Amino acid sequence: MKDTVDEINPRKAWMSVLAKASEGRVAQLLDAAIARPEFAWLRAPEIGSTMVRARAGATGAPFNLGEVTITRCALTLDTGEVGHAYIKGRNKVDAQAAALVDALMQTDKAEVLRAQVIDPLEAEQAAAKAARAAKAAATKVDFFTMVRGED
Amino acid sequence: MYVAVKGGERAIENAHAWLAEERRGDTDIAELSVAQIREQLSLAVNRVMAEGSLYDPDLAALAIKQARGDLIEAIFLIRAYRTTLPRFGASEPVDxxxxxxxxxxxxxxxxxxxxxxxxxTFDYTHRLLDFKLAADGEVPQAPTRSGITAExxxxxxxxxxxxxxxxxxPHDDTPPxxxxxxxxxxxxxxxxxxxxxxxxxxxxxxxxxxxxxxxxxxxxxxxxxxxxxxxxxxxxxxxxxxxxxxxxxxxxxxxxxxxxxxxxxxxxxxxxxxxxxxxxxxxxxxxxxxxxxxxxxxxxxxxxxxxxxxxxxxxxxxxxxxxxxGFLEHIKLPHYVDFQSELELVRKLRREAETGHVQEAAE
Structure with missing residues (x-):
């Protein structure tokens, strides 16, 4: 029997990386890697919202914080694989590129796309986070105690 | 009470045209782009997203531009836009x-x-106007500190x-x-x-x-x-x-x-x-x-x-x-009929008071 967790986790990971890519980046990397295959829409890109929830006191009961704009779409390749995209923001072109990569990651193109789309995106996202973290670290307070004169 | 009144269409159209012109201001001054507002007035953008209850910095920046910087008007625009969006679901509670x-x-x-x-942060700044900002926008790069592992x-x-x-x-999963x-x-x-x-x-x-x-x-x-x-x-x-x-x-x-x-x-x-x-x-x-x-x-x-x-x-x-x-500002809209009846009432009360005085004097 196939381990379903193994099948789900990598997909969850790459879909998350694709969703967090900056504007136009997925399309750019995808087009540099391979020629786009034919596909049919299962759900043409549409813009909507998701209610972001949080927890009272960070860990308690959930409450509704506010909505975020989301673009989603679903498509199927001629070979039958289905790709989905749910990405923050209102960019239908980005959603299409993300769904295409999601579908192609289930084909024999996976290795190429892993190396040329997913891994570079992940590295860029990590680098951007690290750059911001380094600026935050520079504002970290180093306390020192003044030596007091009495004694 | 509101009564349908015809008229004023041209005045309204002209008012809106003038509003657009005033929004643009002096055309000798470069126009603000939405991206400039998003990047350089980001705390205004944040407030509009928070109170508009919709996270989308580009839309919030557009709303601020359209509202001429009136943030409550911008929040109004965002709230109105939000109602047009289909809801795809709810997120897991953010951690x-x-x-x-x-x-x-x-x-x-x-x-x-x-x-x-x-x-x-603005904390520890001296709250003195910085005239360098009026002169040019050059900023030095913020220092970084490396070698700190993510804690x-x-x-x-x-x-x-x-x-x-x-x-x-305590953890709880009651749907809110x-x-x-x-x-x-x-x-x-x-x-x-x-x-x-x-x-x-x-x-x-x-x-x-x-x-x-x-x-x-x-x-x-x-x-x-x-x-x-x-x-x-x-x-x-x-x-x-x-x-x-x-x-x-x-x-x-x-x-x-x-x-x-x-x-x-x-x-x-x-x-x-x-x-x-x-x-x-x-x-x-x-x-x-x-x-x-x-x-x-x-x-x-x-x-x-x-x-x-x-x-x-x-x-x-x-x-x-x-x-x-919404409720506060509606009182500036035409209330002609309401006011007419109030006017009638005050006139009547005054007449009664005057007749009363006359009667009292006679007695």
Whole structure:
């Protein structure tokens, strides 16, 4: 029997990386890697919202914080694989590129796309986070105690 | 009472055309782009997203441009747009413990794991006008500090919790009520109050929070922790049956630590107020936490001392600036018939009073 967790986790990971890519980046990397295959829409890109929830006191009961704009779409390749995209923001072109990569990651193109789309995106996202973290670290307070004169 | 009146169409059209011209201002001055507003007036953008209750910096920047910088008008535009969006679902509750913090400070513990990280703050600036900004926009690069491995940044309340000195916030998965779907009704549970407060007017929330500090429902708050940063938003994809990250949102979180004398059932311990707001919105998040704490008097077994900040009905029904401005500003719209009847009434009363005087004089 196939381990379903193994099948789900990598997909969850790459879909998350694709969703967090900056504007136009997925399309750019995808087009540099391979020629786009034919596909049919299962759900043409549409813009909507998701209610972001949080927890009272960070860990308690959930409450509704506010909505975020989301673009989603679903498509199927001629070979039958289905790709989905749910990405923050209102960019239908980005959603299409993300769904295409999601579908192609289930084909024999996976290795190429892993190396040329997913891994570079992940590295860029990590680098951007690290750059911001380094600026935050520079504002970290180093306390020192003044030596007091009495004694 | 409103009566359909014809006329005024041309005046209205011309007023709107003039509005557009005034919005643009002097055409010898370069026009502001939406991207410039998004990048350079980002705290205004954050406020519009928080109170508009929709996280989308580009839309908020556009709204600010269209509203000529009137932030409540911009929030109104965002709220109106929001109602046109189909709702795809709700996210998993965001885990602020996983926040990549730009800023994280505690007023209660000096040396805490993760440290005091100031971030891009106005604190400690001298509040002197910087005329260099009027001259050119050149900024030096912010210094960086490397070699620091990513540390866990635990919530401050966890330390106090270990000693049992602070009330817990036990895990709970009750689906929250949503005031954008059901009208806000009293009594409002904490989840509903927090939703109303996070989108509440910043000025109103600040004023109420300040009132608790000055002695109206005093509960002496310390900022246990204040953190600003990005948190991933995870959402279950119905077609796939598992959750993915759909992106990140920047939020400001404030946890206050408040005095509590204890009650019949609870030993003396610290209690908590909670603020969480979209964007870098520190003043609002602290205000929210103070008002949240004041509104919790009943569940903590405290007395209602009649303070405005304790009165959920007063707070929640007056905190929304779009509701408030809608009702406030409608009184400038034509009320000709209403006023005619008032006019008639006053004339009648005066006539009666005058006849009365005449009669009294005759007697």
């Amino acid at each position: 602020t413990g996983k926040m990549t913090c730009d800023r994280r400070i505690s007023a209660t513990f000096k040396d805490l794991p993760g440290g005091q990280v100031l971030g891009p 866990d940044v635990p919530h401050v309340s966890e330390f106090l919790n270990r000693e049992g000195l602070i009330e817990g916030a 009520p949503d005031l954008t779907r059901e009208p806000l009704e009293m009594p409002a549970d904490r989840a509903l109050r927090l939703q109303a407060l996070t989108r509440a007017d910043e000025g109103f929330t600040l004023g109420l929070a300040y009132s608790t500090q000055r002695g109206y429902a005093r509960n002496h708050a310390f900022v246990g922790e204040l953190r600003i940063g990005a948190v991933p938003v995870e959402m279950e994809i119905p077609e796939l049956g598992f959750a993915i990250e759909v992106g990140e949102v920047t939020v400001t979180e404030c946890e206050t630590v408040n005095q509590f004398k204890g009650s019949k059932t609870e030993p003396p311990q610290f209690t908590r107020g909670y603020g969480l707001v979209f964007g870098q919105t520190e003043r609002k998040a602290i205000s929210m936490a103070l008002v949240d704490r004041a509104l919790r008097w009943e569940e903590l077994g405290e007395d209602f001392v009649g303070a405005p900040a304790q009165d959920a009905e007063f707070v929640l029904y007056h905190a929304d600036n779009i509701q408030a401005t």
